[in-house]
Amino acid sequence: MKHLHTNPEIGRLKMQKFTFIWTYILASISITKSDYTAAVLEYQPIISTSPNATVEVNLEEYARYINDAKQNKTVNIIVFPEYGLTGFFSDPAPYGIVIPNRNEGPNFQNYWLEKLSNAAKANEIYVVVNLVEKAANNKNETIYYNTNVMFDRSGKIGAKYRKINLFNEPLLTPGNSDENQAVFSTDFGVTFGMVIGYDLLFYNPSRSILANSSVADVILSSAWYSALPFYHSLSYHLAYAQANRVNLLASNLNSLDKGVSGSGIYGAKGNIFSYSLPGTSTSKMLLSGGLNTPREDFVPFDLSLSKFNTSRVFEGNRYKFQTLNLTSDSVVQQKVCYGLFCCQVNLTMGTEVNSSEVYQLMAYTGSLRLMDKTLPFVRICALLACESTDPRTCGNSAASSSTKFENISVTTDVCLGQKDFFQPLYLTTDLLPIYNTRYESIIKKYCTRLTLSTSREQKNVLAFGFYGSGGAMLNFSCFVVSFMVIVTYFI
The missing domain is CATH 2.60.40 (Immunoglobulin-like)
Structure with missing residues (x-):
């Protein structure tokens, strides 16, 4: 794969206190129903002076990537990682917003939702993002979910999924599989299932969503801590796709000091359309080609892992x-x-x-x-x-x-x-x-x-x-x- 694009604003961002890493991975995926083009991001959020400022600066970056995806290639769907807008936090309250259910929009009272909806609508692209959802339980107490939201081409909410298997998230509430909208269909003939992070380790939902016979493609938004030798991101994600004969779009947060990295687009036959395991703070776009015939060799993006702190369990x-x-x-x-x-x-x-x-x-x-x-x-x-x-x-x-x-x-x-x-x-x-x-x-x-x-x-x-x-x-x-x-x- 060749480095085809360098972000023109990288010089400006390097001058800032907080830097970001993003890898843009594009792939045209061949399936039995339809061919489509997908993008996933590996992304290190910019941390600003307040929770609100942090989300808004990352929203600007998201909107730019959505536009860039559409301009560089006719992308049907783009997937962002877990905690990409917020970074890791100790208190979810400053980041929590009320998220409407399916078919709401494209007009929203919340500015963050409005910004994402407008970007999806303007570029006529499906967008999957991860947010902190604020809700009330049956005791009228405020609770928070780790939630994925899909915006369709019109800017409406097409699906909403709450993470079921929480890891190191003590102040969040696990989602209920009976209430989740983890499966959605698109106008390009593909039905997707959604999971978040370590959901992939558990039957519910990583295998239960496949009970829907229409699901042959799975979206993973994650902040995946790689742990040797059994839980490394690239290995586990490819293996999931191969074992279940599905295409997997895996977008991962990037936090090298925590061992969080590794995004990719993996095929149902154990083939790799594109992947990234960055070890340096650079911004590059990767395009993959020849997708009907899996490549024999891959050159990962910036495989310099001296800063990649992989744990071992x-x-x-x-x-x-x-x-x-x-x-x-x-x-x-x-x-x-x-x-x-x-x-x-x-x-x-x-x-x-x-x-x-x-x-x-x-x-x-x-x-x-x-x-x-x-x-x-x-x-x-x-x-x-x-x-x-x-x-x-x-x-x-x-x-x-x-x-x-x-x-x-x-x-x-x-x-x-x-x-x-x-x-x-x-x-x-x-x-x-x-x-x-x-x-x-x-x-x-x-x-x-x-x-x-x-x-x-x-x-x-x-x-x-x-x-x-x-x-x-x-x-x-x-x-x-x-x-x-x-x-x-x-x-």
Whole structure:
């Protein structure tokens, strides 16, 4: 991808105390119903002298980007990130506004809504923004929601979605799935579902919205804290799109010191239309082409990650590990089980093998703690690069990973309840997703067999396998099958 445009006001903004980063990612997405062009922004909000001034200066930037999108390419829909207008805050009250329901507008009493509506109407473009919504509960107490609003081409509110799964947002109220308007249809023949941030980690709403058979495209507005090795933004977002066979428009806030970054447009076949993981404070536009045939190689925008503070959530002493013996042998096979949950890897060694490097196969079933949230039932099966044979050093991007694998194939048999789900897990030590993979989910008599494999030689592998969530208890048939798998392995 080429840098086709530089914002003319960047010199002026650099002179200000507060700077912004935005990456404009455009993609024409090919789907069965219709082709359309989408834009997502990675954006660092400008923080001004007061909450009102902060929102208004960012509204001006939003309006300019909406106009710029329309002028540079015929964009049908543009998506902005979570907390993009406000930045992070401790008190939602100064930012809270009353947001009308669907079909209201294009005239609004609130200036912020009026500004967004006018920009959508003037450019005849669908606009998705994130706001703090003020409302009253059944006790007539004031409450606040983390809310996405879609303005249609006429400037009317076409959808409103309140975030259900809050993370580190103690003064906000979670949305009610029965009241949400997370799904909306457009005049270009595409029906979208909307989620916000870590909603993507939970069945409701990230999978429940797909129960609507018309939804083949999902919008994600996020302020995504990347945590190694399982929750990195680019990896998790691409995996969601591939596992659920949907197009994902992921707009992320940019806050490098907090490890918040990584936006992209991902395809239903595990292909990448465009993505960005900026590491410097610059403003550039990225255009992607050749969208019907996924590109083999991508050059991310400003991949300079010295300022990107990626956290790590890894309780190595709780997981089960099996160290792999990396030799010049052409094929390496290994298996590890955590109770009845087993993980198997088949490696075909490539042209370069460093036997001093450490790779371990891990399996885990149980809870994980991420920020202020406990994920109650997680299943992970993965090949991990490690700094040493100590399992606690695995999944760290500092691990040495020069060994090349001609092919990697990871397999597991799982029992799925109604609200259980799995998706691929793939990440390099450069913090980029491993793309052009094959992901298969084959339903057997009692269980489901998952297989993830590479399609070409791969190096710098940090994590490769599966991440699952849900909470299904093993039924008797599945218990028997799982038990027999383990017995067969040890015989």
